[in-house]
Structure formats: structure tokens, C-alpha cells
Amino acid sequence: MAKPASRQPRRKGAAPAAGPRRASVAPLLLSIAVGLMVVFSFATVLLLIFGMLPTIVAFIIDRTPSKYSAYCVGGMNVSGVFPYVLELWNTGNNFAVAKHILTDVFALAVMYGASGFGWMVYLAVPPVVGAFLTVMAQRRVALLRTTQRNLIEEWGEDVANPMSELRRK
Numbered sequence: 001m002a003k004p005a006s007r008q009p010r011r012k013g014a015a016p017a018a019g020p021r022r023a024s025v026a027p028l029l030l031s032i033a034v035g036l037m038v039v040f041s042f043a044t045v046l047l048l049i050f051g052m053l054p055t056i057v058a059f060i061i062d063r064t065p066s067k068y069s070a071y072c073v074g075g076m077n078v079s080g081v082f083p084y085v086l087e088l089w090n091t092g093n094n095f096a097v098a099k100h101i102l103t104d105v106f107a108l109a110v111m112y113g114a115s116g117f118g119w120m121v122y123l124a125v126p127p128v129v130g131a132f133l134t135v136m137a138q139r140r141v142a143l144l145r146t147t148q149r150n151l152i153e154e155w156g157e158d159v160a161n162p163m164s165e166l167r168r169k
Contacts, residue, residue, distance in 0.1 A: 043098035047088055050102055051081035054115035073118035080114025 038045050055077045059070040084101050091097045101107050151159050 041093055043088060043093050043095050044085060046095075047085060047098045047101060048081065051084065051111045052077055054112060054118075058115075058119075069119075069122045072122035073115050076118030076121065077111065077115040080111040084111070 034045075052074070055070060055074040058073040059067060062069040084107050088097050088101060148160065
């Protein structure tokens with residue numbers, strides 16, 4: 001008679017563990033895709049690596065699990081690199097064009113300037129949103145106080161302090 005498989009109880013809210021096959025397939029497919037890109041379009045990979053360096057740095061230095069700086073910098077960095085990737089693709093996707101783009105100071109200024117704008121967005125937007133939320137909360141408190149005053153005028157002080165009625169008894 002075979003022993004039943006022992007089951008350990010899962011912690012509340014814990015997701016079921018992925019099998020070893022599922023965990024090892026994604027990195028394998030990613031490495032195959034990158035390898036094929038290097039073989040068939042080395043010039044594009046070269047341009048993307050050098051153009052997207054600020055995004056790689058943002059991803060490395062951001063220690064938060066959400067990686068918001070990498071998203072902000074990466075989005076703007078892609079918008080700065082994309083025109084030059086299109087130029088590379090329209091001119092034959094060869095190494096000489098990629099070298100020309102990477103040695104052009106204006107092209108590098110556009111790529112890295114766009115990522116600098118991403119850093120500015122990452123640093124400037126959270127305080128603005130925080131100030132906006134604070135103003136909204138203060139406005140809500142003012143409206144609630146006005147409603148409270150109106151209720152006190154209509155129903156008396158016992159509405160504001162219900163424990164005073166219990167103390168009298």
C-alpha cells in the first residue's frame with residue numbers, strides 16, 4: 001500500500017508554488033531570443049544597449065520592488081532611442097550606420113536627454129501629486145465640518161457627542 005503524499009498547509013494568501021519546469025522556461029526563452037537578436041541584428045542590439053544605458057542604470061540603482069524610476073526613465077529613454085532605431089532599420093541595419101549614430105553627439109544628446117527628462121518626471125511628479133492629494137483631503141475635511149455644523153444646528157449638541165446623553169442617565 002502506497003503512502004499518501006504529505007501536504008504541507010499553505011500560508012494564508014500565499015500563491016501555489018510554481019513547478020520547476022515553469023520557473024526555468026522563461027529565462028531560457030529570453031536568452032534564446034537575445035542570442036538570436038545578437039546574431040541576426042547585431043547593429044540594433046548595439047544601438048539599444050548603448051542608447052538604453054540610463055534605463056539599465058535606473059533599474060540597477062532603484063532598490064524598491066516596484067522600480068518606478070526604471071519605468072519613468074525607460075519610457076522616456078525609449079522615446080529618445082526609437083527614432084534612431086527606425087533610421088537604422090531604414091538604412092539597412094548594418095554596423096556602419098549604427099557606428100555613425102553612436103558617434104553622433106546630437107543623437108546621443110537626444111537619447112540621454114530624453115532619459116534625463118524621465119528622471120525629472122520621476123523626481124517632480126510625486127511631490128506634486130502629494131500636494132494635490134493633501135489639498136483634496138483638506139477640502140474634504142472642510143466640507144465634513146460644514147456638514148457637521150449644519151447637523152448640530154438642526155439636531156443639537158447631542159449629535160456631535162453621543163456619549164453626553166449616556167453620561168446623563
